[in-house]
Amino acid sequence: MKKSLYLLLLLLIPLACVENTNKTDEKTEIANRAWWKEGVIYQIYPRSFKDSDGDGVGDLRGVIDKLDYIESLGVKMVWMNPFFESPMVDNGYDVSDYRAILPAFGSMEDFDELLAGLHQRGIKFVLDVVVNHSSDQHEWFKQSRSSRDNPYRDYYHWWPAEKGDPPYRYSLFDAEGNAWKYDSITDAYYLHYFAAEQPDLNWENPKVREEVYDIMKFWADKGVDGFRLDAFQFVSKDTTFPAWPKGYEKDFIKYVGMGPHLHSYLQEMNREVFSKYDVFSVSEGAGSTFEDAHLLVDADRNELDMAYHFETVDLVNSLEGYKLKELKEVFSRWDSAFAEKGWISIFLSNHDVSRIVSRFGNDTPEYRSPSAKLLTTFLLSMRGTPYTYYGDELGMTNIDFQSIEQYQDIAAINGYQKALSEGADMELHMQALNFLSRDNGRTPMQWDSTEHAGFSTATPWLPVNENYTEINVAAQDSDPNSVLNHFRAMTALRNNNQVLIYGDYEMLAPEHEQIYAYTRTLGEDQMLVLLNFSESTARMVLADGWRSAREVINNYTTLENDGTTVSLKPWQAVIMQP
Incomplete structure (x- = not known):
């Protein structure tokens, strides 16, 4: 969108939304101010944002083409899901080279241009760092599996077959739910908390940690402004692998998260990386207690900057939906726990859940727009750093997949096979998948009413939602009452009023x-x-x-x-x- 049009639209928004109505900014001293507390984060799933070269897959140049649009949203940070070299088993969360760009996404020159373009617009960039696991196509793993005496053997967790079956560990993405995968090359099992193609790195090995810090320094030297650590609460393992007690599945995180050396790893990472650059850090997951979360993010801990817990998004993990009383209780409890110390993330959507308006609002034609606006108002008026996911500023909704063949997400595909093998009610399973699948939140961005919603000139990697002719940027851009312009009004209000931040x-x-x-x-x-x-x-x-x-x-x-x-x-x- 042209800047002149954006300025014109601001005139259509009530003046109180864009002027500083704060009475106390100059009089009240705000302790521990930080830029990463004050801006709204916009999350971009690069595969689905904008395709610039007509191959049906979003790319970095597509994001570059939309930088003015991103600026118009009033956001101050962009977090982008992985675009590294990858076999794409888990859409980039299986990294085979942490210093290379997957050609389908573009080149390193494209990334440099994107980063410069964001910085020119006063927008920070947050890199997604996936180091609980790598791809099984990473050179480290190829070497590790080649022989038991290879120098890279201890970069991963191995269990020799002669010791018998390894103690059971649950895998989130495995069709059988088993995190140990037998590998005949060395007659041993390797550990994978996610897909079999995503072997877990062995953080007990100091060489692994040194490799990771060097990778992070590589990107920090390029100018990235923050790091989001994927699945990081899982990196520390008790490598004796004791047996889990019965009923572990009721509190899975208690047994796989917040391992014995997690804090020492983070403190080491802080010394080696965070303390040397003007960057902020956030980790996916915050343990299972407030104490866990505070130990991760309190300033005197010298670990992370911001807690990112799942209790809010987990309110809707079934077809039953949620109750407002529960929503109030969870948000109020977390705010109270961090009122004096630490800082939290505020979000209800990301790439791992279905669309916010379909889960927490009402996506019927009558109520989609007001409920999407309400959710924006809520998230951007709470204390903490708000995260918004691409398309939520439009009120994009869940797509309606009816057969398993339509899904692309490995979690959906393997989860279906697991449910089938366990004799589950498959009709009910498909209903839940239709409502909760991660593919709902990954459909292409709806830019206009042309073919494929203006996302691509080719058939997209994942189908465009059929409602794109009604819900798109072009239709909402010049409408002062649209979901999009309500989002802009809210970011303007928040950016200009410290009371909504602190x-x-x-x-x-x-x-x-x-x-x-x-x-x-x-x-x-x-x-x-x-x-x-x-x-x-x-x-x-x-x-x-x-x-x-x-x-x-x-x-x-x-x-x-x-x-x-x-x-x-x-x-x-x-x-x-x-």
Whole structure:
């Protein structure tokens, strides 16, 4: 989008959304400020964002072509899923060369241009680092499996067959659920917590850690601004591999996450990499307790900067959906735990879950737009660093796959085979897969109403959602009431008001069955957030101090407010200021 058009659109958004309404910025000293706390992160799945060369696969040049669009969103950071050399068994999370770009994505020159273009626009870049495991096509693993006395043997976890069957370990992506894979070359088993093509690296070996730090320095020297560590809570293992007790599956993370040396590894990584550059760090997963999370991210620990836990997205892991009471409780509990120390991520979507509006909102034609706007209002008004996933700024929805042959995700394909072998109710399994599959969140970005949604001139690697003619950037770009422009209004409001970043959070009316209400307070500055998470009108009595408050955000054009009681329409989201 042209910058002139963007500026014109801002004129259509209420002025309070773009001006600094903060009363206390100059008067209130904010402790421990950091750039990575203050910006919104935009996650790009490169395979699905924009195809520049007509092969049906998104690439780096496609992202370069859309840099002005990304800038128009008001985001300050971009996290991109892996684009390294890879056999693409798990869409790039099986890396065969950490210093090379997969040709399908482009070249290192393309990456350098992309990074420079982001920096010119004041946007930071976050690199996805996949080092719990590598690809089985990585040279390290090829060497490791070649003989028991190879120098790279201890780069991975091996169990000699003469010792008998290795103690059972669960694999997230294996069709049989077994994380040990027999390899006849050396008559031994290797460990893989994910797919068999993703053998786990042996972090007990200091040479492995040195290799990883050198890789991270390579990218930091190029100018990347942050690192997201994939599946990192799994890297430390008890290499005696003790037997797990019965019932382990009820608390799987307790047995595979937060291993005995994880903190020493992170402190070493901090000394070797993070402390030497102006970068921020976040790891996928935060353990299973608040204590775990604080040990990972509290500043005096010298480990990571930001906690990224899964309790919020895990609220919807079945066809039953979620209850608003649960959503309130989880978000409020995490905010309270990090109110004084540490920092958290705020998100409800990413590449590992289905679309946010289909899971947490209502994706019917009547309510898709207001509920998508409400979810944006919610995420960008909470304390913590908000993450938004490409397409969520449009209200993109789940796709409707009916047969297993339509799925591309290895987790879906192998999970189907596992369910089949265990005699599961396959009709119910397919219903759950249709709703929860990761492929829902990986369909191509919907740019316009032309063939393939303007994503590519060729047939895309994953089908475009059929609703692309209605839900696309071109249709929403110039519409001041669109989901897209509501997202821009929210980023503008957040970027210009420190209260939405650092302000205290207090939940109101915790027992209200429809409305999630809370205040954000920083010094003299305060905002009230009212969110109706339902398909019917909801009412709430305003406290005295809010009865003459003005609206600064509203996802509808009107608000029913008689000075005492506010009536919110279905999925209405309002932010008010005294």
